[in-house]
Amino acid sequence: MLHISAFKQAAIWLTVIVGLALALPNAFYSRVETHNDAIAQGQVDTTWPSFLPSGLVNLGLDLRGGAHLLAEVQTTDVYATIMDATWPEVRDALAQERDTVGFVTRETSAPDELIVRISEPAGANRALEIVRGLARPITSLTGAGSTDIEVTGNGPLLTIRLSDAEKLAVDDRTMQQSLEIIRRRIDEVGTREPTIQRQGETRILVEVPGVGSAQEVKDIIGTTAQLTFQPVVGRAASATEQAGVGQEVLPSVDQQGVFYVLDTAPVVTGEELVDAQPAFDQNGQPAVNFRFNVTGARKFGDYTLDHIGEPFAIVLDNEVISAPTIQSHIPGGSGIITGNFTVEESTNLAVLLRAGALPAKLNFLEERTIGPQLGQDSIDAGKQAAVVGSALVVIFMLVTYGLFGLFANIALMINMGLIFGGLSLLGATLTLPGIAGIVLTVGMAVDANVLVFERIREELRTDKGPARAIELGYERALSAIVDSNVTTLITAGILFYMGSGPVRGFAVTLGLGIITSIFTAIFVTRSLIVIWFAWRRPKTIEV
Amino acid sequence: MRLRLVPDDTKINFFGLSKITFGGSIVLLVLSIVAYLAFGLNYGIDFKGGTTIRTESTQSVDVGAYRAALDPLGLGDVAITEVFDPGFGPDRNVAEIRIQAQGDAESIQPATMTAIESALTAVDPNVQFASVESVGPKVSGELIRSAVLSVLGAITAIVIYIWLRFEWQFAVGGIVALVHDVGLTIGLFALLQIKFDLAIIAALLTIVGYSINDTVVVFDRVRENLRKYKVMPLIDVLNLSANETLSRTLMTSGTTILALLALLFLGGDVIRGFVFAITWGIVVGTYSSIYIAKNIVLMLGVKRDWSKKDPRTVGKYADVESK
Numbered sequence: 017m018l019h020i021s022a023f024k025q026a027a028i029w030l031t032v033i034v035g036l037a038l039a040l041p042n043a044f045y046s047r048v049e050t051h052n053d054a055i056a057q058g059q060v061d062t063t064w065p066s067f068l069p070s071g072l073v074n075l076g077l078d079l080r081g082g083a084h085l086l087a088e089v090q091t092t093d094v095y096a097t098i099m100d101a102t103w104p105e106v107r108d109a110l111a112q113e114r115d116t117v118g119f120v121t122r123e124t125s126a127p128d129e130l131i132v133r134i135s136e137p138a139g140a141n142r143a144l145e146i147v148r149g150l151a152r153p154i155t156s157l158t159g160a161g162s163t164d165i166e167v168t169g170n171g172p173l174l175t176i177r178l179s180d181a182e183k184l185a186v187d188d189r190t191m192q193q194s195l196e197i198i199r200r201r202i203d204e205v206g207t208r209e210p211t212i213q214r215q216g217e218t219r220i221l222v223e224v225p226g227v228g229s230a231q232e233v234k235d236i237i238g239t240t241a242q243l244t245f246q247p248v249v250g251r252a253a254s255a256t257e258q259a260g261v262g263q264e265v266l267p268s269v270d271q272q273g274v275f276y277v278l279d280t281a282p283v284v285t286g287e288e289l290v291d292a293q294p295a296f297d298q299n300g301q302p303a304v305n306f307r308f309n310v311t312g313a314r315k316f317g318d319y320t321l322d323h324i325g326e327p328f329a330i331v332l333d334n335e336v337i338s339a340p341t342i343q344s345h346i347p348g349g350s351g352i353i354t355g356n357f358t359v360e361e362s363t364n365l366a367v368l369l370r371a372g373a374l375p376a377k378l379n380f381l382e383e384r385t386i387g388p389q390l391g392q393d394s395i396d397a398g399k400q401a402a403v404v405g406s407a408l409v410v411i412f413m414l415v416t417y418g419l420f421g422l423f424a425n426i427a428l429m430i431n432m433g434l435i436f437g438g439l440s441l442l443g444a445t446l447t448l449p450g451i452a453g454i455v456l457t458v459g460m461a462v463d464a465n466v467l468v469f470e471r472i473r474e475e476l477r478t479d480k481g482p483a484r485a486i487e488l489g490y491e492r493a494l495s496a497i498v499d500s501n502v503t504t505l506i507t508a509g510i511l512f513y514m515g516s517g518p519v520r521g522f523a524v525t526l527g528l529g530i531i532t533s534i535f536t537a538i539f540v541t542r543s544l545i546v547i548w549f550a551w552r553r554p555k556t557i558e559v
Numbered sequence: 560m561r562l563r564l565v566p567d568d569t570k571i572n573f574f575g576l577s578k579i580t581f582g583g584s585i586v587l588l589v590l591s592i593v594a595y596l597a598f599g600l601n602y603g604i605d606f607k608g609g610t611t612i613r614t615e616s617t618q619s620v621d622v623g624a625y626r627a628a629l630d631p632l633g634l635g636d637v638a639i640t641e642v643f644d645p646g647f648g649p650d651r652n653v654a655e656i657r658i659q660a661q662g663d664a665e666s667i668q669p670a671t672m673t674a675i676e677s678a679l680t681a682v683d684p685n686v687q688f689a690s691v692e693s694v695g696p697k698v699s700g701e702l703i704r705s706a707v708l709s710v711l712g713a714i715t716a717i718v719i720y721i722w723l724r725f726e727w728q729f730a731v732g733g734i735v736a737l738v739h740d741v742g743l744t745i746g747l748f749a750l751l752q753i754k755f756d757l758a759i760i761a762a763l764l765t766i767v768g769y770s771i772n773d774t775v776v777v778f779d780r781v782r783e784n785l786r787k788y789k790v791m792p793l794i795d796v797l798n799l800s801a802n803e804t805l806s807r808t809l810m811t812s813g814t815t816i817l818a819l820l821a822l823l824f825l826g827g828d829v830i831r832g833f834v835f836a837i838t839w840g841i842v843v844g845t846y847s848s849i850y851i852a853k854n855i856v857l858m859l860g861v862k863r864d865w866s867k868k869d870p871r872t873v874g875k876y877a878d879v880e881s882k
Contacts, residue, residue: 086698229691231669383666384692390613397646397827405821409814415562416810448830449758455822456765456837459815467776470807477567496779499724500772506720507713507768511761514709519761526765558561
């Protein structure tokens with residue numbers, strides 16, 4: 017007979033109550049949001065009762081406003097840096113055997129390789145042996161057994177390249193570093209819930225709600241911010257002046273028309289900085305104090321000892337901040353950068369240096385800015401459409417199925433609540449297409465009920481009693497409900513897997529809506545009908 | 560008295576007009592292909608790369624003045640359209656400016672954006688930039704690939720599911736109906752030149768899901784009736800099943816379209832194209848599940864006798880031995 021066990025009834029309604037409780041905070045969105053912010057900052061806040069759930073549906077960028085950026089990390093930049101750093105090592109190693117290999121010069125080459133010419137072709141084999149001796153084994157899991165560089169010889173020319181395993185390891189390290197640095201810089205600004213994640217091999221997705229434009233985020237991240245200390249070879253009159261092999265011409269940041277010719281191989285890089293603080297120099301001008309780590313300090317110490325009286329350049333983002341002359345040996349690994357800074361600039365520079373330089377340049381492949389007002393308009397329009405759409409569906413169901421339509425409508429309202437409860441529980445993001453997904457679900461959610469009701473109508477026509485007709489209606493409609501919803505669930509799954517951002521938000525609400533609508537149609541409506549049936553014991557029913 | 564969209568016992572012969580309906584669908588599908596080839600799709604920046612700027616102003620939009628202001632910047636292909644929505648008051652004037660991709664791989668450069676903003680502000684001091692979206696050609700190429708893959712993937716996954724749950728003939732019927740729905744939607748977008756972007760792909764996938772949902776409900780009934788009426792000709796079983804489920808098919812399409820119409824009129828202009836695609840897809844999806852999917856099943860025929868093995872699969876020696 018038409019009956020659901022008390023245990024099952026309890027389970028159904030418990031699920032409904034839990035789901036609705038999870039959805040509740042969304043009805044008081046701004047209040048709960050301030051509460052959550054306060055709690056996150058460790059304050060005591062009583063505006064929202066602590067025994068209630070406080071999870072909220074995240075609003076996507078298209079609803080909240082903010083910036084979305086997709087950056088590609090130029091990991092190959094790092095290969096060039098490594099090659100530049102390898103050159104002095106190779107030169108010094110070969111210089112010790114000058115008798116056999118002769119003089120060593122660097123040839124122009126692709127940025128990710130290093131070509132060295134020796135003046136005594138007869139010593140090529142020995143040179144090859146020496147350079148190969150510089151290779152280090154790779155310690156990473158995937159690269160076990162291989163070394164970091166590969167050396168090939170061609171007469172007097174030696175070509176040094178990174179091995180594939182080393183390139184992979186470098187890529188991975190570069191990505192980890194870039195992610196960490198971007199995260200630190202955006203956190204320094206303290207915006208709410210930024211998303212910073214790696215996408216694919218070499219990409220980083222950055223989403224920051226609440227900022228005015230993508231440009232602001234770019235400024236915070238800084239596209240390169242590479243700090244290096246490079247030896248100065250000389251001055252140049254213009255940027256187009258031809259520099260020698262292994263040299264480059266860079267402009268001065270504050271002196272118009274001043275260019276420096278620098279050695280591309282840096283003495284020390286910003287990676288070896290451990291601390292940077294805004295300070296003032298002896299003239300009371302804003303400056304930045306910095307300190308190197310042990311290896312950086314040793315390199316810097318050795319260099320300053322050997323080059324007293326020569327200038328060296330402090331280079332940030334391919335611009336020379338200053339080119340002081342080395343007055344004395346600087347052994348402690350700490351120093352001061354002076355320039356024509358304002359207090360604010362010196363503070364920013366210190367922050368940038370402290371956060372660490374981005375190891376490679378970022379290319380922005382995609383950027384989207386949504387103004388907060390547009391987002392609010394979308395929310396309002398979506399809300400209005402949802403209310404009107406639901407009202408239309410509710411009336412339509414009521415007119416078509418009468419009392420049973422009312423049951424379906426109650427289930428529909430519960431369904432809406434459960435969708436929000438589910439979204440809050442999953443911490444999912446609601447986007448504008450997501451709102452459309454909810455409205456679409458409203459239309460489709462009644463489908464399972466319609467299938468059942470139509471089936472009950474049919475069974476009633478074959479002169480079955482009301483209880484039997486209802487039971488058969490549910491039983492026989494089930495396979496159609498399951499098959500048709502599984503197919504929609506498949507599409508939602510593919511949308512989620514393939515899509516990103518707003519489209520993914522749509523997939524989540526669509527998928528969740530299917531699950532909750534099956535639950536409400538099969539269990540909640542049925543439970544309502546059973547309760548009603550047990551209470552009224554009708555002889556006939558009209559569906 | 561309850562509302563009845565469909566009388567209780569309909570005996571519509573859905574195959575009576577099959578030449579017209581089926582022929583009509585083929586003609587429309589061919590026209591869609593022609594429209595696609597002739598006009599092409601109006602790809603959004605997601606697929607073509609470039610920049611879309613949405614401006615809002617209290618002053619009315621003068622497309623000519625905007626164009627005159629942007630022309631000296633030498634940005635290449637620039638499309639300016641005014642956006643209308645019943646929700647906008649007289650002091651809310653919205654325009655959409657689409658600019659072709661500038662670089663080789665990257666999104667718009669800050670300098671270009673600043674130049675555009677100041678040029679437009681010179682024309683209309685009240686102009687606000689409600690959203691700026693820029694996609695580099697590198698990403699857009701990948702987005703096209705993944706969009707095509709996801710639509711094909713969805714269709715394949717669904718067909719496999721139907722094939723497992725039903726007979727292969729139903730899977731073929733389902734896939735033809737899906738291709739029909741997706742084809743007609745793309746055709747309409749080519750004809751009306753509505754912006755075709757990532758959201759439209761999501762809409763296409765939703766149409767795929769919805770259309771198959773409808774088709775499956777009819778198929779489910781066909782499967783049931785095939786077992787119930789073992790000697791009834793297939794055409795009658797299909798007709799009976801369609802009649803029995805007609806009420807539900809129209810009811811569900813009805814509620815869904817009601818909800819979508821609310822969204823279409825009140826949901827704002829940002830998602831109008833998306834909602835329009837879904838609404839259209841549901842109309843053709845409902846039509847295709849009644850008129851297309853079943854026709855294919857009828858053409859292919861279905862193995863009827865569920866208790867015995869299909870004679871074709873029995874080896875010829877089985878006959879020889881029994882003689």
